[in-house]
């Protein structure tokens with residue numbers, strides 16, 4: 539069981555406009571390589587680029603969403619969408635790639651709960667509340683100096699996501715908002731692509747206190763493969779393993795997952811250049827003596843637990 543909790547591949551494929559589409563995309567992953575890698579569930583984040591933010595981010599996400607459904611129809615023999623709990627076991631049974639659709643950046647809601655519900659109806663099952671900046675829901679990590687948490691609208695969004703069975707994603711969210719979400723949410727939340735700040739001090743990473751909070755909430759942290767978030771220049775697989783090890787020591791092995799950020803970054807660590815190299819993490823964990831049970835949890839079972847708890 540292998541789950542990757544974050545990639546920006548839909549945007550990359552949409553912008554490339556190559557005939558093979560998602561089946562044979564040249565970036566960090568495509569359908570062929572996902573199948574080759576043994577990935578069971580891939581989160582696909584729809585991320586509106588800066589020039590569309592804030593005014594036209596919803597428009598941009600809808601374009602990508604239509605493009606995704608087009609790609610899904612073209613490749614329906616190989617991939618499927620995860621919309622409810624039952625779809626989880628279905629995709630494991632059929633061997634199709636299960637696609638979990640996410641939006642990265644709550645500004646797409648334009649301060650309107652109805653848009654959240656419409657996106658849900660269109661297949662979106664996870665929302666990254668903010669990107670790096672402020673929106674109607676909360677402040678992102680680049681606004682940390684204000685100390686701003688969830689807005690009134692943000693509170694409504696959390697409640698509505700809980701009610702609908704949507705996965706709340708706190709990666710990119712400023713710390714005060716992070717704690718507001720944990721206090722408010724009655725289901726587990728994810729940090730789909732963030733690492734440990736104790737291992738490498740980067741604003742996109744989580745403090746030990748945050749990781750403990752997330753663990754208490756039953757959520758999952760998806761380890762991100764971007765070198766900047768892992769360690770000093772030239773960071774590699776060893777650094778990535780330090781984050782895994784630190785979090786395991788801090789809270790145990792029940793709250794870790796993988797959140798590659800494939801196609802959301804130009805640079806990756808030298809050992810992992812695309813999705814087919816994911817198995818190198820598994821091999822490295824094995825070499826370091828991690829029990830098979832822990833490896834299974836980290837590579838997918840922990841995330842599956844959250845999906846099972848949250849989705850309807």
Ligand SMILES: [Zn+2]
Pocket residue numbers: 642710731802
């Ligand atoms: Zn991101």
